[in-house]
Amino acid sequence: MINNYPFTNIYEKRFKKSKLASQMLYGEKFKVIKQYKDFYKIRTSYDNYIGYVKKKNFKENLNPTHKIKVLKSYLYSQPKKRSRLKTSLGFCSKIKVKYKTRGFSKFDNYWIRDKDLIKINQKIKLFSNIRIFENVKYKWGGKGFKGIDCSAFIQLFFKFNNISFPRDTKDQFKFLKKNKKIKKNSLIYWKGHVALCLNKKKLIHAYGPKKKVLTMNINNTIKEIKNNSDLKVIGIK
Template identity: 35%
Template sequence: MEYGICNLSIVPLRLEPSDVSEMVSQVLLGEHFKVLEIRNKWSKIRLSFDSYEGWIDNKQFLLIPEEDYKTLDQLPLFLSNDLINFAEDQKQLLTHVLIGSNLPLYKQNTFSIGDNKFSIEGTIFTGKQAKENIVTTTLQFLNTPYLWGGKSPLGIDCSGLSQLVYKLNGYALKRDAKDQATQGEVLSFIEESEPGDLAFFDNEEGNIIHVGIMMADNYIIHAHGKVRIDRLDHLGIYNVDTKRHTHKLRVIKKII
């Protein structure tokens, strides 16, 4: 078994080992993972944070010793909370740091990836935040373009949004909406929900295909074309622009 860490700002995680394969997620700076299989140009990885698997270009990550992987697994996460920041390495080269990026071995505005040490200034989050902070965090992503497999302010999908927001507040969600729907406690009525709870939506076959974050007064914030705010009723999401329902409500879950 090999182990790796992302040493670039953001890297596509693909379904198959090919540049033209579907991007199923992304790997942010500082995220570490197990390397399940290594081929000539591609490696199959399993992320430590959510056990999500996919293929990553061999030129876009750094191999690390097993003991470093185990150390990172045991340490608390320190996460950048600025939408876009910069880190400077020892050669004074800059790297973009997107919100939600891990800062391994963080201490006094420095962090390390492999043998490279970086300095960074800005807002850093660690530990669990209050539930009231969930919506506040989500509002930072308003108008972010929808991107299948995305999980950054440059492009994000519905479950990437909920996972990233919860991660920034100290809670681990699975990557896909259908898997996130297995977490937490079921609420019987919309009226029982609180801001920060998750609402899930299904298709005609009954499969969970969408997730959004509850706000006060039956509003919901979710990624659909862009990160937007719409109304929620017992039928589902009512798009305030098109004046029609776009998603059928399946269940509301209380995670915190």
């Protein structure tokens, strides 16, 4: 099945007040493992993430042609700027474009700006645009402009380039090869946390204590996490 909503929450358990575990983006494939009264138990196709989603009118299939390359792309009811809707899709969402006109692309019952799109198989340099998320609020389980957690923040950029990569930090740490030195695009892991090095001195991460995605000094961050959470760096990848 296909998620045809901007964001669909994946919960840890099949209860209304269950903790948010992750989210699916528009165009994301998943398989229903089991049906319940109000929920589906599902497995996502990209990273095999298992959880529970509320029952909705999901699509049966989709052959996406394009993906969203910006943090947030507004939808339109017509191919006109003044017809902008409140609804928007997040970075890495996938759509099937039916046709184009006047700088807009038609998909489903909506229009979207051409400048926000890139062809589905096209890739960009990994992490080259990661700072588009700067100042997005921290949200456990979040995967987009409304809120994101540290592991989703890293995973999204692998996913954008059609590279398989785990959802959670513990699995990411096992997945990657060890690196001895801190350099550009190195990933620093703590227990339950990850940050990306922008260079030898600066990193960027979705940081719970600061409640947002932000850039920080690497040495200061390592000291702060040790002092506040008593956590040491477990590895550089």
